[in-house]
Amino acid sequence: MSATPQIPPISQIEGKTIIDLIASGKRLDGRGLLDHRGFDIKAGIIEKANGSAHVSLGKTKVLVGVKVEIGEPFSDVPDQGVLTVNAELVPMAYPLFEPGPPDENSIELARVVDRGIRESKMVDLKKLCIIPNEKVFVVFVDIYVLDHDGNLIDASAAAAAAALLSARINKFEVKDGEVSLLPETMPLPISNIPVTMTFAKIGGPIVLDPSLEEEQVMSSRLTVTIDKEGRLCALQKGGMGYMTVEDVKECVRLAMEKAPRIRGLILEAVGYGKD
Amino acid sequence: MSATPQIPPISQIEGKTIIDLIASGKRLDGRGLLDHRGFDIKAGIIEKANGSAHVSLGKTKVLVGVKVEIGEPFSDVPDQGVLTVNAELVPMAYPLFEPGPPDENSIELARVVDRGIRESKMVDLKKLCIIPNEKVFVVFVDIYVLDHDGNLIDASAAAAAAALLSARINKFEVKDGEVSLLPETMPLPISNIPVTMTFAKIGGPIVLDPSLEEEQVMSSRLTVTIDKEGRLCALQKGGMGYMTVEDVKECVRLAMEKAPRIRGLILEAVGYGKD
């Protein structure tokens, strides 16, 4: 059952400083209100995974591994592969994270990243069908948060996209209903690249890519996912406060404007298209 | 592991009042010692379930939904359908109920209701076999307690009986080992209707259908289930005290005497027999 979180200790003075600075259009780390922190994306670092990527977003660090196995389709879509996104907020990453089964925060994180991938049709699940009703590729996207300095959603979404873009699976043959994997590999069937951006309302203004300190004083956040055609494909409001209708519209407009640059960073990191 | 429950707060004065009243043959709500509170039974209120019923017993409210799916038989009875009863004491119903997996109270509730249905052979499980060893109908009876004002067993048992009586399942065809469901429906194969009555020992006397306050001062309770031939088909003593051998005999005698009226109420509510 969901409960109001214990807000971790941030001094009132520090909180007021952040809010006052933002009211005057500035941020503690010198960024403009609508700037991302530095985005560093490295793909292909876990050799045992089919795909992987490590993203640093400022001091936030997320590792995503993609494993592809052969399994059964869901009975309502027997001709499609399966995609599943899971997130772990391992206790290494933050003093208040605890070991144990996923809590509401890791579940929300996984589901928001999942929606961006699924609704943009990033992975063409139909092409992951091997034998309808029987065997399909199952794609596991595992988000592993290593260092939490705010805005886990955007770092995780970018890492998931880069990991999927970098993933390679074995080619296969089906003979007499038996699947055999071939030594050659191929990329996953990718048909879109979603970009996810999170805005926070702190006092009156809206800021992009909130840091941990900013998350501790924000009243609410809005996550916006934009597909490569510039359309909206996922939204998620979070936090204990509200946004005005105008705030919401502005966030969506800004996300549409800024998505191509981030998509470019991801594509560059994975060297996609060279295949 | 079972532990003596924390008895919820009832003032000593109120407790004494209840006990004294009962000693003089009266009850707080004006009932006679062997009267039920008002029984209101409504069947068929959850359209998405195969069967359903809502029972109010005084201020106690229970909803039972019946879902019927196709599944596998148990290996020791390969030619019988499966019946499973589950109860949830959702936290909505009472300040001390907590979310989480079933505790000993909800498990006991489900198992006592289950025994009444199973031992009376209410549902003819043999007729729920589709293909022996392979496919049978699985009947899920889910008890949902919405408002707890005492005697959950009798309210749940009546709701379960009404829900099963009201349930309809699809007719089916088997061709070449394949099952296909037809659009027409039929009732479940019903061959008995158990009636469950719970007595509480409060001070010396026995009362029928204890309210919540009465449960808080009772020394023990006895639940008696009677089938339509007037035979005993389940017993369950509960509570931290004892009953004399004479108490037990008297409860069984009373239950046999009073069962037909309650069975009539259930049948009337579901309009059974009009089919």
Next chain:
Amino acid sequence: MSATPQIPPISQIEGKTIIDLIASGKRLDGRGLLDHRGFDIKAGIIEKANGSAHVSLGKTKVLVGVKVEIGEPFSDVPDQGVLTVNAELVPMAYPLFEPGPPDENSIELARVVDRGIRESKMVDLKKLCIIPNEKVFVVFVDIYVLDHDGNLIDASAAAAAAALLSARINKFEVKDGEVSLLPETMPLPISNIPVTMTFAKIGGPIVLDPSLEEEQVMSSRLTVTIDKEGRLCALQKGGMGYMTVEDVKECVRLAMEKAPRIRGLILEAVGYGKD
């Protein structure tokens, strides 16, 4: 997650007595430093199990039951039976044991016993294959600790060995891919008998078979398993302190020296070889 245990209450005075005694080559119960407590092994006491044994080691009591069922092999060893060892530290055995899923202590106990059986190849798993890839015998070894007075590992390992030696399974026939069990029984295919000995470092000296009080003051323990050829087949250091390299070598040497006597006790208890 593993945490430094709460050491159960042993008075400082008692602890010092134990340590001082051992420093002078003596023990509270009069044993020599390298003596076992009395070992009492009784096999075949649970008729419903395929094999069973009860071991008393001083006041420590362990019961092991072996059940053999037909199941599926692991996909990486499709022509071998399955062996699985599980341990329960039931709350009956010790004031600080709690009901619930296995904790790190019961998991370690089970895994150390498992390693001794598995690495010595006590049970010839290849001979437990019925139909490769499909059906094999699955051997469940369940360790049940009834009274905890120290050195659960050695008592459990001896009981597991005796239970496996005493176990009988049905002979079987395979016809047209169908398995049928015959009324005659046969022993499990046994090809070795591991013996497990645990040493504790208390102050400077090493003692064999620590009692509960000794475990409460030991700095570390070393468990050594020896197969019937006198070779080492499992080691496990435990406890919050260390052992010198010389301590370790001495324990291994001693275990090799003393293993045959314990193996003799086990064989005698089960009357192995008379079959």
Next chain:
Amino acid sequence: MPQLSPEDLFRNGIRVDGRRWNELRPIRMEVGVLDKADGSAYVEHGKNKILVAVYGPREAHPKHIALPDRATIKCRYHMAPFSVEERKSPAPSRREIEISKVIREALEPAILSEYYPRTSIDIFIEVLQSDGGSRCAGINGASLALADAGIPMRDLVAACAVGKIAGHLALDLSDVEDKLGEADMPVAYMPTYNSVTLLQMDGVFTHDEFAAGLELAVENCKKIYQMQKEALRRQYLEIGSEGIEANR
């Protein structure tokens, strides 16, 4: 069951259940329906049947969740096993856990939780039957149950969803429409603040579809808000109702 295509859902501007694109399903609200709860409400929204109970402010349990400066809001959105086509296991699904969180966050801004430090206000939403839009209906019921429990609030929260079917914007999707539709966007709204307290979306919206959809959702949240007030008025007619009415 015959397979429907998205186009079947919207023929000549009329939807399968006879509604136009901008019509809500029938809504019924009842307040104070349970005995033990401090506040309760029952909402039927199309075929959704949802019961909400509120307990509190009461002692926070377990104690460590208590907050020094405000009440802890606890929220559970839970589906009965028989509420959906295929029986649902009683254990909370990932979907239910996420929805419990976003509903809590949709209600937090409306509750004057600073009035009751160190206590807990517990909201239990039980979906007895689900037919698309149950989180919105749950929020509508929860606002009523909170008011019924006498919890002081800044405003009532009203919620509804807007989606897209076969390329058309459509208000308040039912389950079959949601499954075959291209997008769904639930919105919770506090009229007094012209503010959004829940916003989720999946599917694909162009910028213009989004903007029009948001307007449509807000407009209909306002209608639902009037129904909520009406439901409270019916319940409290005789008592006179100040607290909540102060926000009109």
Next chain:
Amino acid sequence: MPQLSPEDLFRNGIRVDGRRWNELRPIRMEVGVLDKADGSAYVEHGKNKILVAVYGPREAHPKHIALPDRATIKCRYHMAPFSVEERKSPAPSRREIEISKVIREALEPAILSEYYPRTSIDIFIEVLQSDGGSRCAGINGASLALADAGIPMRDLVAACAVGKIAGHLALDLSDVEDKLGEADMPVAYMPTYNSVTLLQMDGVFTHDEFAAGLELAVENCKKIYQMQKEALRRQYLEIGSEGIEANR
């Protein structure tokens, strides 16, 4: 295994194990069998092999279960994985959870728990081998283990079951009899109070069968009660035994 029919269980008045309809299986009771527990007992009842340990009165754990005016009684009925035909998973089943509760409620009336407020008295029943009637045998052992732990009691609780096989009333069903029989009714009884502390039943009994069955159960509980006292006497012969003997 050849299939038995119910009729095979009762031929010429003799049951498969040679007993008559009103005979108990052989019973063996031993007190004080464990070192660490405060009290313990071992019971063999037919092929049932049951070990019971009692700890307490001791500090209640976790603390919030402590009661201001009496000891909290905790009870766990648990089956070893190897105790039944098909290996049982160690996790507690719904059956074990229910039986733990009814056994606790069967023992509560006998324990003078008001002597030890804020403490806990913990009863652990381990079924090492099960063969029908294990809850009754567990109660018989638990009474002995409580007495062995020095817990003051109003009376010992004795228990046995009565069932019906092929239309005949039969005492103390074994597992095979229970599975093929038509009814089973376990009864726990305190002779000094002529009172029933556990009563369950499943199957079908006419009124007369029930009445006769209850008499038969009570009569045999009294026999078991004598065996319990005998077992305690053997254990405490040298010490002299007042407390428990006061109830004779």
Next chain:
Amino acid sequence: MPQLSPEDLFRNGIRVDGRRWNELRPIRMEVGVLDKADGSAYVEHGKNKILVAVYGPREAHPKHIALPDRATIKCRYHMAPFSVEERKSPAPSRREIEISKVIREALEPAILSEYYPRTSIDIFIEVLQSDGGSRCAGINGASLALADAGIPMRDLVAACAVGKIAGHLALDLSDVEDKLGEADMPVAYMPTYNSVTLLQMDGVFTHDEFAAGLELAVENCKKIYQMQKEALRRQYLEIGSEGIEANR
């Protein structure tokens, strides 16, 4: 994948990855790699990639684990789902639970936990990629992370394993070697005390193999110890480093 035999792993004294019998895999150690943790380290050991974070001394949580006379050491060895060939479920396996315990016990003797009574020192080992020997690599990283957190220590703990392949003793088995090999013995060692803090073994060793293997392990633990000190020196070059260097 072509099936390897044990003999393939050791041809002409050379192992599949080109090493000789007594060679370690390449090892890389980095200290202070995380922002939020009080101390951290990253270790690559062959294809093992392991991240370790240390928090503490901090308030023990939950409180009842606090000890009156020393810090509670908590340790979690955990594998990422993508760290192994077949995706691992995130729930802790029995293997991970056992390894968490033996790693904690390998580190306890080195930590001066008596300096911080009633607190907790928490060690989180995350295996991002596993290739045989991850518990040893985890211990090596944990020692560094503890030092990086400024936890006072008696010594650094260094660890490596010795195994047997096709009858030959072999240092530091990789995953494929471990699976086809005949024995594996991980050893953790504190050079200053010439003492073993972790010792496990499975497989079969004669007495002489064991004795030679233990020597080989100790010798290579000493080499790893030098690498650990070098890694700390690189990190703290500018600051000067007393505490940990006192042990040289």
